[in-house]
Every structure is written in C-alpha cells, then in structure tokens.
Amino acid sequence: MSIVRPDRIKPEQEVKPPIFEHVIQSGITRESLIVLHETEGIGNATIRKIVDQGYQLLYPSLSDASKLREGEWRELGAKPEQASAIVASFRPDVLASRVQWHLKHEVQLVTYLDEGYPPLLREIADPPWVLYYKGNWKLTAQLCIGVVGTRLATAYGRKVAEELSARCANRLTIVSGLARGIDTAAHIGALRGEYGTIAVMASPINQCYPPENRQLYEQIAQKGLIVTEVAPGTKLHKGMFPMRNRIIAALSRGVIVVEAALKSGALITADLAMGYNRDVFIVPGPVTSPSSQGALDYFRQGAYPVLDESDIFFVYQHDIDINGSAAKEHSTKRLIGSEGEKLTPNEQLIYDILHNEPLSIDEIVDKSGMSFGHLHSVLLSLTIKRRIHQQPGSVYNVL
Template sequence: MESNLKEWVWLSSIPGIGAVKSRKLLEHFGDIHNVWSATAAELAVLPFLNRKDILNLTNVKFKQDVERHLENIHKNDIKVITLEDELYPAYLKNIYDPPLVLYMKGTIQEEEKYLAVVGSRRATSYGLDMAKKISRELAECGITVVSGMARGVDSFAHMGALEVKGRTIAVLGCGLDIVYPYENKKLMENIIESGACLSEYLPGTTPVPGNFPARNRIISGISLGVVVIEAGERSGSLITANFALEQGREVFALPGNVNSIKSTGTNKLIKEGAKIVTGIDDILEELNIYFIEENTKVSFNKNLQDERILRGLDNDEKKVVECLKLESMHIDNIARKTGFGIQLVNSILVMLELKGVVEQLPGKIFKLKL
C-alpha cells in the first residue's frame, strides 16, 4: 500500500472531490493509480465531474503538494487507512459515501463492534451521568464506544469507556494534529492509548463548522447503532441520528424531562420511532447481541444466517440476500458486491420485498426483514 499511498492522499486532498465522486472515479478507472494518471480527455466523459473538478484533478500543484501532506502525516505519527485496507471498518465501507481514506492515531481492531453515543454539548448533569454510565457498561460488554470528542455528552461517553479500560473511538471534524476542543488534550491522549482518533481530514485542517455534519456520517456509519443521550431541537446529534436512519442503523434515545429543552430532540426521536433506552439491555436486545462471560470475552450473535430466509429463493436472490446478512446496504453497494447490473439488482430487490424478505429504508438502503 505504501507504494500508492501518495495517490490516495492526493485524491483525498482535492477540493470538490468528495467521498461520492472519489468512489465513482475508482469504480470507473478500476484502481487509484489509474485515477492519478487520468487525462483531462478521459475525465471529461464522466457526467458526475464538472469543469472545475477536471481542472483540479489534472492540476500539477495538487500532486506536488502530496509530499508536504505525507511529511505532516509522518511527523504527527498518523496512519492512513484506505478503502482497500483490510482494517477499514466493514460497516463504514458499505455506506453510500464512505471516506476515501481514514487518518488515524491509535489502533482499530478487526471484527470490532462499534456503538455510537452522542448528545448535547451543553448537557444536564443527568445527561452527562447517563452518557458515562451507558458507555461504561457497553465497554464492559466488549463494545467499542464511538463519539465525536465534543464537549458535554461526547466527552463523557469516551470517559465512561476509559474508566473500565474499554476501547473507544473519537471521530474528529479537523486534522488529527489539532486538539478540538483544546481542553480535551488529555482525553485525546487517553483515547489514542485505548482506541483511536479518526478523521477524513488531512493534518492542518481546522475545525470549521461545515466539517462536523460530514464527520457525523462517519460516527453513525461505523456503528451498529446510535444512542442519543440528550439533544435540543437543533442539536447536531439529530443529524447523526438522521444519518443512522439513512444508513440503516438502529437509533436509540434516552427519554428526558418533557419540560427540559435538552430533551426536546430525544423525546421527539422516541415519538418518531427511536428505541427507548433506560439501560444497555434495551440496546443489546434490539441489536440481537448477547454476551456470555467466558474469560471476560464477549460472544456476539446477530442471528442473521437463519436458513429459513433462503428457502424458495433463486440463486440471484440468494446472492443479494448474502450481501445483506451482516448489515443494511445501499443499492449501489449491492450491485458492486454481487457484480449484477443496477437494473437487475433493482428487480431482484422488488421481488424480495414482495416475498417479505427485505425492506427498503430511506435513501435506497435495503435490510433483511427478520
């Protein structure tokens, strides 16, 4: 991977070429080296690129800048995980717009189970206590707690996992060489020691407001589900919950005082169908996760390989169902995984819906109907 690392970093650095366009470029050209080498004429035939995109992709300056980016990456002891790496989290890889690369300080593990815990930056003492309690208990069950290292609920979620020496992941809306907020410097060090800090942004990227909604899709996309602890009516945590729904993830919400503005968002989520959380049993049961204490290890079973699902299906239908056994998936990703054309996948999914095997979620995401 080291030989083409500069090509991945280059593509991730180009203005206007976000996750979706990057994915389409890789699909069209086959690999990252061919994208790097593409001429303006080859790029001009692609309908998803505009004139400015083509100019940026062929601009020599952006290629020359890669050496500086790599120097910053190595200087700050940052690892680069690309979409092709085995360590790239499987759940995140299968959202509609996965980050082209993840910049990381710390470690992530294969087969790690993630659950996001998010909430208000200005939470009440009740919200902070519950964020820490729920995260602590999840970590004790071997689940990695994911949050955004913001003030308030996010910070207490990380602290809860760290209290029991559990693993936790912080997804940042800036470069990993920047501590934001700065008072979380020690917390960031502890997270890196017991898990990882991740970002799709190059070192030196400042925490501008526009970065955080994009960051939130990673928090939800990497996770089995999202637990919202406290949220006002316009809380960024609701953006994370909406991403979770679009990605086919479960959304959980902690009920709060109906007179508190800090609970307006969470109570609204519950009214709209989010699962009520009063303890981690509610979460584990909904996700079909059980654990058996055996040398303090945890066994997970999502019970998605029930033979009855495949009965009466033809081979093409079975192939689509196999894609959905582990997680919900966007129709484009189903087509890519099966190798079927998008029209064929669409007709297969219609038949599977009629047979009661799959259901469609918002954003052309499909999940098994168990």
C-alpha cells in the same frame, strides 16, 4: 478521447453505495485515492464520479493515475480547475512532502480499498474514501455503539452518558464525536471499560477540536482510537460536523441519544442511523426539559428506551458475551427507574394484557381500547419502571 465499455452504461438512478468490485475494476490504487482525497477542491462526490467513470471507460485508465494529463482527468469527470489541481498533486515533490507529514505526525491511513476498512462504512452511499487515525484500529472490528447528545448537557445528561458508556464499554466499543457535553462524558466513561472508545473528529487528525479536550484526545489516542476523514490542512467549517456524524452512525450497530434539544446536531446522527437501518436508543429525560425534547420525539418512531446497559446487551445478546467476566463486574445499580414503583390502573391493565404473551403495539391497542397516543405514554412508563421490555418491531413483553 474516452472509450466507454458498452456493458457498463447504466440508466440514471438514485445514489447507492459504491460497488466494491467496481471500485477495484476502475483501476484506481490506494495511493491515488489518497492523492485525490488530499487535493484541495476535490470532495467525496468528485472522487465517486472519477471512480465511476474509471469503471465505465476503457480509456483513460486510472491504473497509472500519476501519468494522466489534465484533459484525461476532465474526461474522468473532473472540472478544469480540479484537473489542474490533481495533476499538481501527483508531482513527486508534493507526494514526498505528504508522506513526510504523515510520518512526522505519526498518522496512519486506511482507504476504502484496504482489507481493514470497516465493512459497515461500505454500506452507505457516501463512504469516506480515506481515514486518518491514531491508536488501536482493531477497535473498528468490535461491535460499536454510538453515544451522542447535546453540547449543552445537563448534570443529569453528563452523569448518565459517562456511567452508561463505562458499563457498556465492558462488552462493546463506544463511538462518539469528541464534542463538548455528552460526547466528552461518553468518552471519559468508555475509557474505564475494557473495550474502549473511538473518537470520530470533524477536524484534521492533528487538530483537536474543541481545544479544551486536548488531554482527552491524547488519552484516547493512547487507549482507544482517534479517527477522521478530514485531510491535513483543511480549515474547520460547520459542514464537517454532519459529515462526521454520518461516520459515527455508519460505524455503529446502534446509536444512543442521551440528551438532545429539538435542533440538536445529535438528531442528525440519529436520523442517519435510522436511514442506515441501525438501532436507535433513547435515554428518557424529563418531558419538561428542553434538553430532552428532540430525543423524546424518537419514541414515536420506535426507538428503544435505555435505562441501563442491560437494555443494550439484550438487543445484541447474540453478538456479545453477556455472561463473560467483564460483564459480571458491572454494577447492578439501575441508572434510571426502579422495579418497585407502583403501577397506575392503566399501567396495570397493559401489564396484565402482556402477561400471557408478547404483543405488538397494534395488538395492544385492540385489546386495551386505548388510543395510540395514550398507550404509547403508558408503555414508556412501564418500560421506565422495568416492568416490560420493547423487542425489535415494537413488540412488548413483561420482564
């Protein structure tokens, strides 16, 4: 029979991130987290339920999980079939085979309980409990920026993703998903930079997907970091890709969308980033291109336009050394736009209004008399022409 701690009974509430101290006080160990995570039929939500119950109950205790019986696992929140699978997973022969697998494939693990676990991942409601990796884990402690986009990238999108990632990687680490198209271009470019790249996979650590990126996978494992939360032996299915996207969004301080159609999976990452209070950046593309429609829509939601790496460095200027030697080495050639382009009458009007002081978009509407929709178009055009810059909070200033 379970015994509840009376001071830990809580009313029903929305799902919030686990409280780290509560996870510690649940009694669960690093080894037990790994066993639960690698048990077939046990997902993140079940582990969360077990940890929450472990925190609230005096008995049964998770401190010696290997000795718990099926009935005790059920009291901790597992379903009957899950409880049976968990008990089987704690058998010594099963534990030994798992350790051997990790050693054979040269895989390392970080759990939610470990000191090296990325703090940004602890901020989300469904953090990965276990991460498998190959490469340089220290990259997760750097300032990371996600770069995502369509798998069906245009030549323009691939070129911009590769070059922008290469330039940004001189000051920060690029995170992407090792998918075809924009992801691939971003990783290739970032490998040229000092701060490298992190590939977050939707497949087990030993299974490169897509297969044609195997050589890129090996390069990243040597020079960057490959990471996944997917347990060994798990069959790849489409639900794993949104799960992967949440890690990209959470691990990054901001996410750059290079190209994305209206139904692109990259928009899931952008939506998650906004939900996690991360910055979202959009590379402007042709308004007539289907590959740009989904990304361009984020300008209406206050996303930052990105024309080259300086737009990223400006936002994070207090977190990176923008005057360091690596920063001086990058090309001064603009990726998009030109400062010498002539202004239209409406653009000149807005430019003159902003000349004296930075203004919010509401203040610009009042001073200019333009409709919001028309003004938004003018502001975007001025930004692309490198005449103004958007600050946090949709405040604009002249350059």
